[in-house]
Amino acid sequence: MTNERRVLVHPDKQSLGASVAARFITKIIDVIEEQDYASVVLSGGSVSTLVLAAINRSEARDSVDWSKVSFWWSDERWVEADSADRNDKQNGIDLLDHIGVPAENVHRFGAVGDFASVDEAAAAYIAELKDFAQGDDESPRFDITLLGVGPDGHVASLFPDKPQVSAxxxxxxxxxxSPKPPPERLTLSLPAINNSQRVWMILAGAEKASSLGLALAGAGADQVPVAGVKGRKRTVFFVDQDAAAEVPEQLIASSY
Incomplete structure (x- = not known):
C-alpha cells in the first residue's frame, strides 16, 4: 500500500478525543484479527490523555483482546520510575492500569535508579527494540503510533533545530x-517512528495551527520536526477546528 497523508478535522477537542478513541479500538481489533497481535506506541502530553481516557471510557474498550497488544513509548523523561513527570505513569492512569495488559507486553523506557545513566537506559531500549524487530529491521514495525505535536512542531522529544532530528x-x-523540563530525555528517532505502519498525530488548539500549516506546506523537519513523520502505510492528522486554521482546504479529508 502506498503511503497516504490525511487531515481529519473535528469540531472541538472533546469530539476529537472520542473519534480517535473509536477509530483506535476498531483498527486494533482489525489488526489482531489479521495477525494475532498488535503493537502500539504511546506518547505523553494533554492530547495523549484526551485519547487514552476516551478509550478507557468507551463501551467498546473490552472488545479488544488486550493480552495481544504490546505497548511502547515514543519518548520518556529521565526521572525516577514513580515520578508524575513520566509519560508511562500518566498513560497508566489514563488507560493501561485499567485494561489488564500483561506486564511483559509493556515496554517502558528505563528510569533514574534503574540505570546508572541515561545513555545506559537508551542502550537497553535499543536492544529491546531489536529483540522485537521484524526481519532485518532495527525496530518493530509498530501498528499504530499515537503522537502529540507541540506548538513548535516537536514530536516525541525531537525539537526544532536540535541535532537529534537529523538522526x-x-x-x-x-x-x-530539552527546551521543556525536565531537560534529560530519551526519544525514538524519526526513522524509528517512521517504521510504524500507521502514525496518528493528534493536535488540538489554535497554538498548533502554525506548525501544522508549515508541516503540510513542505517545511523541513529541522524547522518543524512533525514534517518528518511519515508512516509506512498511512499518516493521519486528527485535529480540532482551531488547529486546522492554516490547513489548505484540499488537504482536508472527508473520512478516514
Missing part, C-alpha cells in the same frame, strides 16, 4: 537540554 538510524536518542 538517520532507527534508534533511541538521548536529550540533555
Amino acid at each position: 538517520l538510524e532507527p534508534t533511541v536518542l538521548t536529550i540533555a537540554d
